[in-house]
Amino acid sequence: MELFEVIAKRRSVRRFKDKPISEEQLGKLLEAINSAPSAHNAQAYELVLVESPDKKKELAKAALDQDFIEEAPMNIVFCANPLRVRGKDLERAVDYAKTDASIACAYAQLAAVDLGLSSVWVGAFYRDEVSMILDLPKDWEPVAILPIGYADENPPKRPRRPLDDLVKRRI
Numbered sequence: 001m002e003l004f005e006v007i008a009k010r011r012s013v014r015r016f017k018d019k020p021i022s023e024e025q026l027g028k029l030l031e032a033i034n035s036a037p038s039a040h041n042a043q044a045y046e047l048v049l050v051e052s053p054d055k056k057k058e059l060a061k062a063a064l065d066q067d068f069i070e071e072a073p074m075n076i077v078f079c080a081n082p083l084r085v086r087g088k089d090l091e092r093a094v095d096y097a098k099t100d101a102s103i104a105c106a107y108a109q110l111a112a113v114d115l116g117l118s119s120v121w122v123g124a125f126y127r128d129e130v131s132m133i134l135d136l137p138k139d140w141e142p143v144a145i146l147p148i149g150y151a152d153e154n155p156p157k158r159p160r161r162p163l164d165d166l167v168k169r170r171i
């Protein structure tokens, strides 16, 4: 698929079929994630793959009962790890790490479309609860949960701001 076709096709999907994603699809998703740019190329994030029913259930609960986390065959949890950023103060390192994790997640969303899969970015969850459920080291911060699978709905394109509202100035 052409990149612009992928971008136009992507939707947040919140209903998933009971069908696993293949190891080949997962490998390609991880390659796409690993190609994302990052500050100083530090790739200051870590991934946790969550596919066991028990853990998915706990994750969904920590994410305000967003049940599609449980429904999706695979969830990728993107965790910022500021310790991977060298020689910067902590505030900047945390900023870089969260940005790196977010870009990686956006790459995964687009790669998923090219693989015939769908996803939804989940940012509404209790950080402490997710850290506990996944037994994350104390320096990692979960930034996004990404449920991925085969869509069981076909949502319409959601509205966006007009471009002349988006671009405030051209100087």
Ligand SMILES: Cc1cc2nc3c(=O)[nH]c(=O)nc-3n(C[C@H](O)[C@H](O)[C@H](O)COP(=O)(O)O)c2cc1C
Binding pocket: 010, 011, 012, 013, 014, 066, 120, 121, 122, 123, 124, 125, 158
């Ligand atoms: C940072 C961030 C946090 C989000 N958190 C949630 C969430 O917790 N639950 C959810 O259903 N969707 C969440 N979304 C998805 C947005 O609601 C969705 O991208 C937006 O409504 C536009 O729809 P579209 O992705 O289909 O274009 C989040 C998206 C982003 C980028």
